[in-house]
Amino acid sequence: MNLGQQMAEAKPDCIVVLTPHGTRINGRFSITDSERLIGSWNENEATFTMEKLVERDLARKINDEALKNGQLSSTINFGTAAGPISCLPLDWGAIVPLRFMPDVPVVVITPARDLSFQKHIEFGKSLRIAVAQYDKKVGLIASCDWAHAHDEKGPYGFDPAAKELDEQAVELIRTNQLEKMADFDADFIEAAKPDGIWQTLILAGAIPPEERLVEFLSYEAPTYFGLICAEISAKRKI
Template sequence: MLIGMAIMPHGNEAVYPPDEETRKLHENLKEIGEELRGAETYVLITPHNVRISWALGVIMAEHLIPWLPFNDVDVPVEEEYGTDRELAQEIFLGAKAEFPIVDINFATSGGKYSRFPLTWGEIIPLYFLEKRPLILITPAKLERERLIEFGRFLGNLLEKADKKVAVVVSADHGHAHSEEGPYGYAEESEEYDKRIVEMLKSGNLEGLLEFTDEFIAKAKPDSYWSLLIALGILREIPMKPDLVSYACPTYYGMASALFRR
């Protein structure tokens, strides 16, 4: 059963808040972690793990090892996480007939050498979550409707699962909020983030389809494609939003939201 879905950032500042606005975000993320303690497995959708241009990815490696922080900032998490391989395999096998999707392992098919790295895209959300088995899914920049349809498929499959599952969408938003940042300044980043927060507060992500490709390219989010999957989930499993907050202490926007049944 799908018990809920969280939108969580992956910026270091979410863990080490530099100002009051980010501190509010931090506190909401802690509360989200408490709310999701009833989950037996997390499905974590992350843009900063395997990057496949043409396909979604499902990580099948048995052992997941925190390895790559951002800017060498240490974020204390568990030394190792396990993959819920049974449910991951069910997702992969159920999806592969309809969607471009790849199952990914490393070194061996199972056992102690079946290992895979975690990056800041997973580490920072995991900081706020009680340790559970994981299923890592990596999005690709596919056609919008394909990602929405995958979300619908995923929501239905998780709803039928014989365990309690929570979806966690690791997402940062516009990355062009500051001239001093690596992408410079673009007003589209501010507009994108403003509209995303409005959608999260309303619980309606349909407005994602109003953004043009040109606008997205200028706003420079990493959240867009993962949020399309979330939109598909919400089309199948309606949920109500809570704990929405936003902060932008550097050049990228961060937001929190918890969708409850």
């Protein structure tokens, strides 16, 4: 709730969401460019449905800037070019944080895990440039669940690497060293099964360390995966 209040006080005109669970394109960053997004999430025998308009001008600016800088990205749509049938699924990685945020249009971006960590940082830099050139105020959410191997009864089983990776992620966030997540070994990542590294590195490119203010809020692993909440803001207007 605290993060939602902070975002509301910032009064963004739109929000960019970096999600691990959106529509993936092999070898390319995926950027929503439909008229709207709609999705549902079931929890505790209840269903929550969310519909969001897409800030299409910003989506296209982000894609254009990324392509101009040699990054592999693409906008995606479905059904029709515009109108009510132009609709993509809104995934749970976006629905959950957006549930607590102001009701404004969004752009949802899904990383490409087959691209290098450095390319994710570079894409974040392009995102920063596009936002700086945009004539509206933009919020940014990096939706990150962490290691998924905390519980032997979970779908990915148990691995001690899960606790170790989450502890390292917490420390890197606390100490404003997001870029060092790019140093995690591939076997370590495979054992721990995190979902947060790629979005975090895009955020790291969008807000460089010298301009980054970090307020670490919480870490918990209430089930088989870990969760971190932190507020990361820029010292000056981008």
